[in-house]
Amino acid sequence: MTDNKKFIPLAIPAIQGKEWEYIKDCLDTGWVSSAGSYVNKFEQVVAEYVGCNHAVACSSGTAALHTALMVAGIGADDEVLMPTITFVAPANAVRYTGAYPVFMDIQPDTWQLDTNKVKDFLLKECDVKDGQCVNKHTQRNVKAILPVHILGHPVDIDPILELAKKFNLIVIEDAAESIGAIYKEKKVGAIGDIGCFSFNGNKIITAGGGGMLVTNNQQWAEKARYLTTQAKDEPVESIHNAIGYNYRLTNIQAAMGVAQMECLDKYIEVKRAIAERYFEGLADVAGITLPQEKEWAQSIYWLYTVLIDQNKYGMTSRDLLKKFSECGIETRPLWHPLHRLAPFKDCYAYDICVADDLYTKALSIPSSIELSVDSQQRVIEIIQGAFKG
Ligand SMILES: Cc1ncc(COP(=O)(O)O)c(C=O)c1O
Secondary structure, three states: OOHHHOOEOOOOOOOOOOHHHHHHHHHHHOOOOOOOHHHHHHHHHHHHHHOOOEEEEEOOHHHHHHHHHHHOOOOOOEEEEEEOOOOOHHHHHHHHOOOEEEEEOEOOOOOOEOHHHHHHHHHHOEEEEOOEEEEOOOOOEEEEEOOEOHHHOOOOOHHHHHHHHHHOOEEEEEOOOOOOOEEOOEEOOOOOOEEEEEOOOOOOOOOOOOEEEEEOOHHHHHHHHHHHEOOOOEOOOOEOOOOOOEOOOOHHHHHHHHHHHOOHHHHHHHHHHHHHHHHHHHOOOOOEEOOOOOOOEEOOOOOOEEEEOHHHHOOOHHHHHHHHHHOOEOOEOOOOOHHHOHHHOOOOEOOOOHHHHHHHHEEEOOOOOOOOHHHHHHHHHHHHOOOOO
């Protein structure tokens, strides 16, 4: 089969480190479940890497988010401000607690949470009563802001931190897609009060599945560890004083996670090199807008994503997706704006106008670590319209 006919996936794992060795160690020693040294090691390396005092491994990024919300005290009928353009997991996690997302627009240049609109919303649409911020429209208490660093690029988070301080809100970063991305010399996930990562199979590094919560708040970390391990107060007599969860990562997954963490910096370099080739190859294509890396940011380019302007390019993002699909190349639109989805119809959405346009125009293109230069050239040529099949 020539390279021209090979299926090109969107983003698949790269297994280039000591995964076999560490997983074999789990099997050889019998430490296969959620106790074992790799779980501790994984927590330690992630905490050190991002620069946080505590890390708690979880069975998924979604579980980490749910746990983060619980330890931060978010509960029934509270509200959490978050972007409408993101994978659905953080919005689901908010609903698990009985709280409601308030959906916010995204910035037209970075495609991340629009900090100006967050500010407008808090200043114009909320009242502060006894230090508590209340959404005038729903009368619910706004308790937290949940910025999601989508696609590998950081949110402009300093203004969020300022607003959070002013309005007494907790900042929970969803850095599931962006481990290793840098905002003004700080690693995302370690900037707000709590951060969450995902090690799902399509992320830059994977544990086959898994997540991690990081924080500098020791009490929250302890509570997270307690809640994610079935809230055992007295294990011998099985005393549980809270509703717990089976959210703990297994040692086998953690072993893979440790091996992948050892590769992370190398993988970020590879992702940035892939992005560089896309920037070069697509720079002059009329009607295609390329992602921006802000001067205060270092993106990990988890999924390289372009915007397609039908009027100038001659086809829609969905037409191009179909063309790619016919050539055996996997691409994907961005996520449906969450405020338009049935489970969130009762949630408040504030002044959303950029998100729909982004959703219509965006297409994520192959970005796997092991994407070959030849395969990437095929992708570029298809977009350039010069591909000869
Ligand atoms: C932004 C975002 N948040 C949360 C998650 C959930 O992570 P997981 O799949 O590990 O539950 C994902 C992806 O999977 C994600 O992309």
